Amino acid sequence: MLLGRVVGSVVLCVLYTGLEGVPMLLVQPLDKTGQPEGRTLVAADATRMAGPGELVYYEGGREAAMALDPWFVPVDHAIIGIVDALHLETR
Numbered sequence: 001m002l003l004g005r006v007v008g009s010v011v012l013c014v015l016y017t018g019l020e021g022v023p024m025l026l027v028q029p030l031d032k033t034g035q036p037e038g039r040t041l042v043a044a045d046a047t048r049m050a051g052p053g054e055l056v057y058y059e060g061g062r063e064a065a066m067a068l069d070p071w072f073v074p075v076d077h078a079i080i081g082i083v084d085a086l087h088l089e090t091r
Contacts, residue, residue, distance in 0.1 A: 001057045003030045003083065006050050010042050018073040025050060025079065027058060034086055043077035044068060055083040 008026035012019075023045040031037040043058050046067040050056050056079045059067060064078035 001059065001080070003034070003086070004028055004041075004043075004056055004058055005030060005036075006052050006054050006056060006079075007040060008052060016074055018068070018070050019044065019075075021048070022046070022068060023048060023050075027056065027077070027079070030055075032088075034088060041077050043079050044073075044075045045079045047079055047082060050079050050082055055086060057081050057083055 004027035006025050007028045010024040010026060012024060024042055025045050026040050027043045028036050028040050029038045044064070058064070058077050058079045060077045064075050065072045067078040067080055068075065
């Protein structure tokens, strides 16, 4: 499970069969302290409910392709859920 923040959306001009109605969102990956880490990525929103500014958890690779119905559509990342709160221990 990976954490990220939705920073935007992507408008598709060509749609692969099986991805109809699945929003594509821009996600900024976060490190374990909740700070931005790395480049933004495009993730298919399996929840179909995430929006800009929301904290989400996502998967990549095979797990991402299995998160959508039908399975094994060509996606590299998929949003699995929306995070209500994040509590980090301070050391």
